[in-house]
Amino acid sequence: MASERDRAARPLNDLVGELLDREGPLPIVAAGNPVLRRPAERFDGQLDPGLLSRFVAALRATMHAAPGVGLAAPQVGVPLRLAVIEDPAPVSEEVRVVRGRVPQPFRVLVNPEYEGVGAGRAAFFEGCLSVPGWQAVVARHAEVRLTALDELGRTVDEVFTGWPARIVQHETDHLDGVLYLDRAEVRSLSSNQAMAERWTQPTPAEAAAALGFALPD
Secondary structure, eight states: OOOHHHHHHHHHHHHHHHHHTSSSSOOOOOTTOGGGGSOOBOOSSOSOHHHHHHHHHHHHHHHHHTTOSEEEGGGGTOOBSEEEEEEOOOOOHHHHHHHTOOOEEEEEEEEEEEEEOSSOEEEEEEEOTTSTTEEEEEEEESEEEEEEEOTTSOEEEEEEEHHHHHHHHHHHHHHTTOOGGGGBOGGGOEEHHHHHHHOOSSSSHHHHHHHTOOOOO
16 A cells, blocks of 8 residues: 555656656746645755756756756656755956856755854845746845755755845745745836846846835945
8 A cells, every 4th residue: 555655746746757758948837826826845855866966957957048047847847845956156346246146056955954144234136047038026035054965865964145045035035925925025127128227237226216115335
């Protein structure tokens, strides 16, 4: 007789297996899909090691193809507490300094949780692969402590600052059913076209003045 865990794991194995049978990048689900609004299930071996390794590789390939700097499992319709991040940070020196955007190696985050370190907040425009075509300013912790496991079950306990801290918060939020729009300054919401034409500055200060929203001190 199958155990409760076996019965719970089988649908996820089937779901992931069906996704991996596709050729090319995995389809990214868009805002409005309930999977993006439900807390994801903690990973506890629901996928066998071989399937997990293939799924992680597919998430990475999908993130690169999008392109993006992070992707959470719910964004491809899989309600597991799993995300990948990677950022080559192809930005100017000015942006690197102002936003703290530095290269991040590929990482797998299993069951991640974060907490703010100190009271510092940083506000910048942010987008999401599940909300295509739009960006908005989000004030987030400037520094966070992340605890998680990697894909091999090793403990991750690390402090992130600057843009890497933003990526960690954004992707972990996905696993709690939270979209960046839930934390955004609504008046800052801008199309990608408006971003390209008006708001290419390293900080959103000009956008705040023109659109009428406040930035943290």
